Structures are given as C-alpha cells and as structure tokens.
Amino acid sequence: MAERSWSFSKAFRSIFSGPELITEETWDDLESALITADFGPDITDSILDQLRADVERHRVTEVKQMRGMLRDAIEERLAAHDPTLRLSERPAVILVVGVNGVGKTTTIGKFANYLTAFDKKILVGAADTFRAAAVEQLGTWAERAGVDIVKPQQQGQDPASVAFQTVERAKNEGYDIAIIDTAGRLQTKGGLMDELAKVRRVIEKQAPVAEVLLVLDATTGQNGLAQAEAFIEHAGVTGLVLTKLDGSAKGGFVLSVQQKTGLPIKLVGQGEGIGDLTGFTPHVFAQQLVG
DSSP: OOOOOOGGGHHHHHHHTSOSBOOHHHHHHHHHHHHHTTOOHHHHHHHHHHHHHHHHHTTOOBTHHHHHHHHHHHHHHHTTSOOOOOOOSSSEEEEEEOOTTSSHHHHHHHHHHHHHTTTOOEEEEEOOTTOHHHHHHHHHHHHHHTOEEEOOSSTTOOHHHHHHHHHHHHHHTTOSEEEEEOOSSOSSSSOHHHHHHHHHHHHHTTSOEEEEEEEEEGGGHHHHHHHTHHHHHHSOOOEEEEEOOSTTSOTHHHHHHHHHHOOOEEEEEOSSSTTOEEEOOHHHHHHHHHO
16 A cells, blocks of 8 residues: 555544653544544543553553554454455456445546456456446556456346356456456336346356455445345455545545455555556555554
C-alpha cells in the first residue's frame, strides 16, 4: 500500500503529540478519535479496555508510549483473518460480485494489472451482460492492463454462457487466472442471487471457483455493507475488496467490516489509477492509521 497521509490518522497524531502524561482526558480523546474513525462502539470499547489493561500492566505513564500499544491492538484484530488470495488452482477462477456503483468493473481491471506484476497470464470475462457499458468499460481496463478478455457474442447474452466461455478458454489456452465480472443488479424478474448461483454452477462443471470477492465502497461505510448483505449471505463470498479507501474514508470501517462479516479483506484500492489496487497488509494499514 502506498505511503500517504491519511486524514483519519490526524486525530491520532494530535493525541500522541499532546500532553506527555496519560490523563482521563487522554482516554476521552482516544475514544472520540476511534468513534470518529468509524470503528464503532463495540470495537472502540474493546480496544480501550485492552489498552487500559496494557497501560496498567506495563506501568506506562507517557502518552507517546501508548501509540505502539494502540497500533499493536489494531493490527492484532486486523490480522485475525488471513488476507492471502487463494490462487493455486490452474486456472484459478475468481468471481467478482457487488452492487452497481461500487467500482466493481474498474476494480477487475486494476486487479488484473496487479496480478500481471507477478508474471501471471490473466483472462477476464465480461459476464455483466445486462449493462453494455460494463462490457465496454471492462474492455477498456483490460486493454490498459494488457490482459485478454472474453466478451458477450451478442448484447444481453446469458451471463453464465460468457462465464463458461471464459473458463473454457482459460483452460484451453493455459491462463493462470480467470477473473469474471458479474451483474450488480438485473433488468429481468429473475433473482440476482439465482443468476449468480447459475453462473457458479456452470463454471464448476469445468473448474472450481477459487475466490468470490465482494467489492465494497469504503466511503459508504455501514450503508454499503447493508446493501451488500445479500451477496454475503447467498453468493459464497470468500473475501472483501475495499475501494475508494483514500483520505476521505474512515479507517475504522476496515476493522469493523472484517469483524461484522467474518470475511478477510484481501485487496484495497486507494485511488483512480490502474496501479492503485494492492494486497491488504494489516501491519502496514495499522501503521498508516495510527502513525
């Protein structure tokens, strides 16, 4: 993850550069900073309880000594889930799901670009066939990333057939990874989750699905999570991708979304450029958050 000054770390920096001795005001300020950063009341209370116990046990009196303890407490919680992408199958088939508007199609282009840095041969499948713009957009990003793409042969083609053709080509032509875009909503009466289940069944006739990645817009926080709950419940999601995790986002959401869903964050996007999606590293994130 790129080094940058995150806006939500400013509150923590001001606490640790303030008065030297720990007072009740220090704890009040820390609680406010955690709540403001969207950690949520439960996680905030848990972190504060742990910090108070650590401060007492180690007889810490200076505010600056708390910074490392806070960083460790956050990292420990972030690291409770394994962020490793499971890509050992050949081809490793990845389904990307999420509501429209979260940056799903863009994320696939960035993800493909990220994987090419590891000398992987990538194929993307444009199975969001209900939106012509999504197919066109994915084609543009695939070209920018220098990867191949399977597009619908006609507008409105059955998404499952595009997914099937993508995996078939990946197997026949020796691709390492196939990343398949899916619909965020349908223009038909059929249920979206039924459509995704069909896509998955068709794929699994040829190859196992290695990952189902749910894309969330970090700036929408808890609202975005509520919108995506159906995917978590029905789509067999194995990991999360957080987009728009830039200075305007609230960093505590990263921890609360992982804790609420029980799913690991596997990738994070911090900007609009093609190189702005990276693997998630709990240590680096905690360091950037707390300073």
